[in-house]
Amino acid sequence: MGILGEIVKKPDEIYPLLKLKMAVKKAKKQIPPEPHWGFCYSTLHKVSKSFSLVIQQLGTELRNAVCVFYLILRALDTIEDDTSIPTDVKLPVLIAFHRHIFERDWHFSCGTNEYKVLMDQFHHVSAAFQELRKGYQEAVEDITKRMGAGMAKFICQEVETVDDYDEYCHYAAGLVGLGLSKLFLTSKLEVLTPNWEQLSNSMGLFLQKTNIIRDYLEDINEIPKPRMYWPCEIWGKYVDKLEDLKYKENSIKSVQCLNDMVTNALVHIEDCMQYMDALRDPAIFRLCALPQIMAIGTLALCYNNAQLFRGVVKMRPGLTAKVVDRTKTMADVYRAFYDFSCMLKTKVDINDPNSVDTLTRLEAVQKMCKDSGVLHKRYLQSSFC
Template sequence: MLTFAVLQVCIFYLVLRALDTVEDDTSIATDVKVPILIAFHRHIYDRDWHFSCGTKDYKVLMDQFHHVSTAFLELGKGYQEAIEDITKRMGAGMAKFICKEVETVDDYDEYCHYVAGLVGLGLSKLFHAADKEDLASDSLSNSMGLFLQKTNIIRDYLEDINEIPKSRMFWPRQIWSKYVNKLEDLKYEENSDKAVQCLNDMVTNALIHVEDCLKYMAALRDPAIFKFCAIPQVDYFSTISQLLVLCVHVS
């Protein structure tokens, strides 16, 4: 059995997964989506609130979000405040990038901080609130999330660019514009050499967070928390290594 705050982490995940479902649904009009993202940290206190969006399991989560709110309201005040704070900051950041493209590498880092780095900060706070770990630095916690998110963004390029009714574009223009005129051009076979060069650039950017991830995990004391953190990191190390092999073989 896990020895840390399993319930608190599960609720934290479900709240942020619901928030992410709103952001991911490209069929929601911007003028509807942005206010929901900004106010989401208040909705988690409302047992009656729900918003139908998403597909499959995510739609079930949104339609039955009252169960998440009910469980959230049964948590201790310290846990509630930690989850609310991260949800508020994440929702505001998501709303910002609904209306703003990822132009520079700094934009890219900022977006990944909002959607994943904050998860790392929130988990560190929950581990600390449960008296299981020392409070990790914001920098290391942020890197844990950034590495996972950047690997996701690299891996999901084709899915995101082909999203209907509207493409989702997270690769920074500062990187891809060195190789093509439009981000979607990378998916065409005639641009395969340039696509691999761009992929190499993106992978190199993601790898800058690996040392911080290892430092974060090396400092963990609780075996269950270590496994909880290490399993996804190892999985994503594997993903990024496969992308590196692709870069080497094709080039």
């Protein structure tokens, strides 16, 4: 029955799904008339899906800065991800990318589908970038420079240890968190806590690790060369080669390795909660909170799930719509993290070699949610999952 069957089984997701579809249609009709801004926002809708909706809820100045920042980093990521580009060509482009964003006629052909269009017509993004206020430009340039250098480093270096893994995720996404925080501070809409840099990095690491876990099969099957981001220090405890995880004869070891990876990601949740709890602007809060809830929901689905090594594992559209519809305050975040951590906890097998660590980290998450004092109001709202 597919999607229709899911809707019949989850009737409480029908209304949020309809609201989300209507919001997407409305957002597409609000594309700015200027060619460069029109390109930026229409491309944003294609490459970020529901995330573009919360970007568009920001005030005009910050919205434009975040939109351009997102597209610049998406372009940088497209170059890194394209395994058909020779290393001697890719490295200098990654390292110099922060300078190209100031060049109105620069473009670089790579990627596929909407990402190829983004790269071929990157001059529109450059034009939009140069209309941003100087403080925004400086933040975007700094993060782009640091990210390009970090990506270049890991083109030539394997992810061997957990420290390597954390460093790679810092370059790929921790810097995104830092960059967004810099944009929020530039806008004067947020003050943030003294340790905002550490917390911002954790926000990025939690999302990146979730994506790396979820995308194992797509990355390992990449042609002409596999993308391998799972650290050898973890997968080496279970198999001889990373690609061995996808074979059915290794199912038990593969799932144990998967659970180890999920457990590693859970360590960032406390920092993520602290960061979100300090936010005061409602639109900025939703921009940050929705991806975090989607991440814990995705980890709950991936955990102990051998299907991850056979095909795609992701949250159903109706559940995504429900998360988008219900996430408005920090109380909603605590409820969502509690619900998804409970879902994950029910899947923990006591015989799993990492079960004690997994349960310890989940119990810490649940305690944090309970200590918030909002869970007693659960009768006002049904479960997220």
